[in-house]
Amino acid sequence: MSYDVEIVRQGLNALFDLKGKPAAIQSWAGDVLPTWPERPNSRSGQDAVELYHIGRNHWIARAALDQEVKLGEHLRPTDCPADISIVQVSDTLTFFRVTGPHADEVMSIACPLDFHETEFSEDAVTYSELFSLKALVMRCKGGFEFAVEQSFGDMVEDYLSRATA
């Protein structure tokens, strides 16, 4: 069976891994970050910077790659106080987009999450497994977006093409 999907490997994004109490991070980062996501495994966004709540006191800030320098100047990862951690991880993840009428079926081949909208809502973002790899999974317009560790990018691209052939 072939699937009606489009699979696109994305370019790099500006990514910063944030750990610590929200108040401590907010006081250090100022207004460069959007409002904090209200629920675990959800996201918020403003001015092209998105914030993913992906663990207890753990977030990922994501923006377009051309925002990386500006975001880095605001977050100052190497100077941050000891009670928080900010690490630039832009080159560690490869993002893919799976869009189209069968996007949920293709994602279900690879990932054990329930992708029905009632279970995996519009603002959902979570780490899960994808082809047995740890992957950051979320919705995007017309389908799903996920990220795996950069070094697995070629392998996942191959797996996806075989799964949808």
Place this chain on the structure above:
Amino acid sequence: MLIPCPFCGERSESEFIYGGPVGADRPDPNTVSDAEWVEYLTVAPNPLGPVHERWWHARGCGEWLAIWRDTRTHDIVEAPDDSK
């Protein structure tokens, strides 16, 4: 098996890594016999019924959690009354 993560909710077992049994508290090696010390180090609980286990949500949020799992059915169950 679906494992309840305190951060993410119920997730597939495949996202987790088994972290071993929740064992007895570490005894003071200076006050226990050699046999008791070896028992503590090497003998894992293996009951027919509820067993207390640690699991790591390694392919998820990274939380460590402890659950009671019934070894006969793999159901995640309430802690037995005599465990507290």
